[in-house]
Amino acid sequence: MTRMAATRDGYGQALLELADNPKVVVLEADLGKSTKSLHFRKAYPDRTVSCGIGEQNMLLVGAGLASAGYIPFASTFAIFTERAFEQMRNGVARPNLPVHLCGSHGGTHTGTDGSSAQSIEDLAIFRTLPNVVVMHPCDDVSTRVLTMQLPALGQPSYMRTARNKTPVLYDGREDEIQIGKGIVLKEGIDVAIIACGVLVSEALKAAETLSGKGVNACVVDMHTLKPLDGALIDRLVAQCGAVVTAEDHNIIGGLGGAVAEHLVSNQPAPLERVGVPDRFGESGQADEMLEVMQLSAPHIAAAAEKAIQRK
Amino acid sequence: MRTYDRRLFAQASKVAREGRRAVGERMSTSIEEIEEMARKCRVEIIKMVYRAQAGHPGGSLSEIDLISALYATRMRIRPDEPKWADRDRFILSKGHASPGMYAVLAEMGFISHEDLKSYRVLGGVCQGHVDSKWCPGVDFSAGSLGMGLSFGMGCAIAARLDKSERRAFVMIGDGEMQEGSVWEAAMAAAHHELGNLKVILDRNRIQNDDFCEEQMRMFDIPAKWRSFGWNVKEIDGHNMTEVMEGLDFLEAEENSNGPSILIAHTIKGGGISYMENNPSFHGAAPNDEQFKQAMIELGEVEA
Numbered sequence: 246m247t248r249m250a251a252t253r254d255g256y257g258q259a260l261l262e263l264a265d266n267p268k269v270v271v272l273e274a275d276l277g278k279s280t281k282s283l284h285f286r287k288a289y290p291d292r293t294v295s296c297g298i299g300e301q302n303m304l305l306v307g308a309g310l311a312s313a314g315y316i317p318f319a320s321t322f323a324i325f326t327e328r329a330f331e332q333m334r335n336g337v338a339r340p341n342l343p344v345h346l347c348g349s350h351g352g353t354h355t356g357t358d359g360s361s362a363q364s365i366e367d368l369a370i371f372r373t374l375p376n377v378v379v380m381h382p383c384d385d386v387s388t389r390v391l392t393m394q395l396p397a398l399g400q401p402s403y404m405r406t407a408r409n410k411t412p413v414l415y416d417g418r419e420d421e422i423q424i425g426k427g428i429v430l431k432e433g434i435d436v437a438i439i440a441c442g443v444l445v446s447e448a449l450k451a452a453e454t455l456s457g458k459g460v461n462a463c464v465v466d467m468h469t470l471k472p473l474d475g476a477l478i479d480r481l482v483a484q485c486g487a488v489v490t491a492e493d494h495n496i497i498g499g500l501g502g503a504v505a506e507h508l509v510s511n512q513p514a515p516l517e518r519v520g521v522p523d524r525f526g527e528s529g530q531a532d533e534m535l536e537v538m539q540l541s542a543p544h545i546a547a548a549a550e551k552a553i554q555r556k
Numbered sequence: 557m558r559t560y561d562r563r564l565f566a567q568a569s570k571v572a573r574e575g576r577r578a579v580g581e582r583m584s585t586s587i588e589e590i591e592e593m594a595r596k597c598r599v600e601i602i603k604m605v606y607r608a609q610a611g612h613p614g615g616s617l618s619e620i621d622l623i624s625a626l627y628a629t630r631m632r633i634r635p636d637e638p639k640w641a642d643r644d645r646f647i648l649s650k651g652h653a654s655p656g657m658y659a660v661l662a663e664m665g666f667i668s669h670e671d672l673k674s675y676r677v678l679g680g681v682c683q684g685h686v687d688s689k690w691c692p693g694v695d696f697s698a699g700s701l702g703m704g705l706s707f708g709m710g711c712a713i714a715a716r717l718d719k720s721e722r723r724a725f726v727m728i729g730d731g732e733m734q735e736g737s738v739w740e741a742a743m744a745a746a747h748h749e750l751g752n753l754k755v756i757l758d759r760n761r762i763q764n765d766d767f768c769e770e771q772m773r774m775f776d777i778p779a780k781w782r783s784f785g786w787n788v789k790e791i792d793g794h795n796m797t798e799v800m801e802g803l804d805f806l807e808a809e810e811n812s813n814g815p816s817i818l819i820a821h822t823i824k825g826g827g828i829s830y831m832e833n834n835p836s837f838h839g840a841a842p843n844d845e846q847f848k849q850a851m852i853e854l855g856e857v858e859a
Contacts, residue, residue, distance in 0.1 A: 270717070294713060294748070299740035302706045306744070309710015309724075312688075312695065314641070315717070317710075332737070335700045336707060340688050 248413040252406040252442075253349045255388030257281025260318055262389075264289055266396060270310055272296055272319035274303045280320035280349040280406070300325050304332035304344065311342035316396050323348030323364035323405050330370055337401045338374040345395045346371075351381070351405035352493030353526040353534040354443045363526040363534075364405075368441075369498025371403040372471050378402040378424060379471040381492070381500075383445035386415035387468055390422040398424065405442065407493075409531045412446045414466070427474040433463030436549045437481035440491040441467050441500050444519070447535065448491050450542035455549055462549055473503050475511065482514045487552040489517045491545050493535070496520035515555035517548035585628050587796045594624040594796075597659035598827050599854050600672055604655040606847045608676040611684070614837045616656035618760035618793070618822035619727060623648075623660050625799045626725060626756070630807065635665035638692040644722050645711045647696040649704020650729035650758065651685040652839070658682045658691070666693030702735025704728060705755065709745045712753040712815075723752045725806075731763030734772045739784070742815075746785030751812035755786075756802075758793065760824035762835050778819055787811040793820030828853055 261284050263269045271293045277283040286293040294310075296303035300321050307317035326333070326348040337344045353363045372379045378400060382388040388406055395402055414430065415421070421428055427439070431452055440448035445466045452462040463485055467474065481488065488508065490501040501518030508516055521538045535541040597620050605611040626646065627633075634640045648657045655675065662669050667681055674680025683690045685699030696707050708726035715722045732738060745753050759777070761768050768774060781788045791802040802818040805811065824838070825831025828850045831842075842850060851857045 270713075292717070296744055297740070297747070299737070299744060301702075301737040302709070302740035302744055305703050305706030305737075305741075306710040306713065309696075309707040309712075310714045311710075312707070313711055313714030313718070315714055331700060332703060332706075335697070336703050340697045 248416065249410040250385035250413050251408060251410045252382055252385055252388040253279070253281045253408065255382070255385030256320070256347055256349070256392055256404070256406050257284045258385070259389040259392035260285040261288060262393060263396065266316065268314060268316045269396065270294065270315050270317050272303050272307050272317050274298060274300050274321040274325065276321050279322070280347060282318070282320050300329040301332050304329040304346065305336045307344035308336045308340070308342045311344050316343060316345070318345045318347065320347035320349060322362060323351035323367045324362055326403070327364060327367055327370065333371065333377070334374055338376045341376045341400055343399055343401055345402045345404070347404045347406060349406045350408040352407060352443060353521060353538050354493050354531045355408045356531045356534060357528045359528040360525040365495040365521045365526065366498065367403070367405055368470055368492070368494050368500065369502065372498065372503065376400050377471065378469065380424065380469050381405040381442040382468040383442055383466055384411060384413045384415055386413060386419060387422045387466070390419050391424055391468060394424050407443050411443050414445070425469045425472045425474060427465045427467045427469070427477045429463065429465050431462070431464040433461040434485055435461045436487045436489060436553050437463045437465060437485040438489045438491060438545060438549060439465045439467045439478070439481070439500065439504055441470065443493050444491040444540060444545070447540065447542045448545055451545035451549060454542060454546045460549065460553065467500060470500055470503050473507055475507050478504060478507050479511060482508070482512045486556050487515045489519060489545060489548045489552050491519040491540070493538070493540055494520055496523055515552045517552040519545050519548050587800065590625050590628050591796050593628055593663055594621045595854060597624055597656065597663060599851070599856050600659035600662065600669070601655040602828065602842065602847065602850045602854070604658065604672055604675040604682070605841045607673065609841045610676055611655055611841060612652040612839045613655065613841070614762060614824040614831060615650055615653035615729060615758065615760060617826045617828060617831065618824045619653055619758045620656045620659070621794050621796060621799055622756055622758065622820055623656055623727065625796065625803060627660050627664050629800070630803050631725070632722065633664070635693070638666055642720055642722050645695045645708065645724040647704040647708045647711070647724065647726040648686050648698055649726055650701065650732055651698020654682065654684065654686045657686055657694070661691070661693045664693070667691060701729070701732040702737040705738055705741040705745070708753055709741055709750060712745070712750040713748065715752050716750070723754055725754045725756065727756045727758060730757060730759045730761065730768055730774065730777070731771070733774060733777070742781065742784045742786065745815040749814045751814055753815040754806040755815065755817040757817055757819045758822055759819055760822045762824040762833070762838060764838050766835050781817050785814060787814060787816035788819065790819045790821065793822035794826055
């Protein structure tokens with residue numbers, strides 16, 4: 246039986262483990278219980294700064310701390326990181342201050358709160374900022390490992406985590422996880438499915454379905470959208486000749502956009518993008534949302550067949 | 557005209573470097589000397605904006621007496637070691653008023669007077685808005701209003717965590733207070749009782765398009781800050797004796813219970829007759845004739 250866990254719990258666990266570094270500080274905007282920074286707060290209240298419900302201020306308090314040698318981890322819902330975009334741009338990314346922003350409850354998968362809480366553009370907007378590393382891990386183990394690697398990064402980052410539980414893929418495989426390096430979860434030769442976040446496990450399910458139809462699909466967890474692992478994509482194109490991207494994010498500007506940009510500048514190949522079809526969400530359970538938004542395994546499998554036909 | 561003595565400032569930075577200077581202890585610089593420093597800075601402000609034929613003279617002139625006094629008599633800094641970890645921070649949140657800060661940084665020896673010629677020039681130390689990546693002595697890359705107070709709050713928390721006595725001084729503008737995030741920071745700084753956070757408000761009553769009163773009335777500004785939990789004092793920002801009293805207030809032990817703000821009533825374009833209280837000179841350069849007149853008014857050349 247596959248263990249299930251939420252990526253946000255991996256984030257909370259990582260903060261606790263990072264606390265040995267006295268320069269690590271945590272910033273909250275009244276959502277520590279949800280983003281899971283609360284564990285750090287309980288253990289290290291002196292190194293936790295409550296910024297109230299004020300995300301713009303939080304990002305720049307982080308910038309000030311980072312300018313003095315601290316390593317701030319700021320978190321809120323992914324949707325609310327967006328209102329501090331310009332603070333991230335001008336106050337954090339421009340001076341290249343290592344503030345690490347985590348947006349939890351990302352995507353339509355977050356469910357019943359409805360469209361106001363379902364960020365579908367966070368990966369796109371933060372990806373446009375110079376100096377900023379952008380990640381969307383798929384399970385609690387990789388979230389923990391990637392978060393643990395951030396203090397050594399020396400530049401700002403944005404990481405999206407998810408509210409709801411997803412299958413854990415990396416128990417005992419921590420050593421394979423590295424910022425900026427995609428992970429091949431299943432080798433294949435007919436089509437490469439490149440996924441991130443909650444859709445990685447859906448991509449694996451799609452590969453199983455395809456396998457029953459005689460299609461040998463490769464599945465990749467592209468947990469880091471920026472810097473994008475271009476070398477891996479080049480290999481996948483040479484190996485498979487057709488690509489599918491899958492993300493719980495608007496079809497515009499996220500993983501699909503990043504991969505498309507890479508393909509057109511390097512070795513073009515047929516690409517099908519599975520993502521939120523440029524519309525806002527609505528209230529629904531996580532699995533219902535994946536259906537409504539055409540993100541679930543059957544949709545990924547159909548996209549794979551279409552990509553293969555276009556070869 | 558008396559000559560301004562740079563040695564005094566070299567001496568002051570040496571004292572700070574040796575760590576003998578306690579918080580609040582005034583450096584031995586007279587009112588007249590600071591006034592002369594501010595006059596020289598005004599000359600440089602006009603020259604920078606005139607050379608670039610762009611920039612923001614109005615807000616640079618309104619703030620200059622305050623920044624001159626702050627740097628000359630309060631800031632614990634090392635011009636020869638701008639990144640000294642335990643330096644006081646100065647954050648020019650109204651980052652467009654950069655000529656004023658550049659002029660002071662040159663007076664203090666962080667940059668050279670030659671560097672001032674790079675204002676708004678490709679590759680120049682003196683970027684259009686103050687930028688920590690380009691200019692030694694600049695702690696905060698500004699240019700987007702409403703951000704400096706939050707950044708200063710982060711600097712103040714870092715000082716507290718380091719158990720350091722260093723302070724964060726932040727200069728904000730009055731138009732800038734229309735940005736909502738200023739009030740996020742104001743509320744948060746008081747909540748965290750940041751006694752090492754010191755704000756100077758350049759209340760020059762003019763913003764980009766027009767007088768503040770026309771753009772967005774701000775009603776009782778001192779009451780607003782008091783109600784947010786701040787220590788508040790008002791001064792005339794061009795009367796150097798009052799400026800020194802105001803800086804005493806910011807540094808006073810009895811005001812270390814929480815953040816303090818010095819509301820300095822100033823004149824936009826102060827010191828140049830045709831720029832004073834003239835919204836046109838928020839962001840416009842003088843022409844040849846106006847430049848000559850400014851130099852005459854500042855005592856640089858004879859009429």
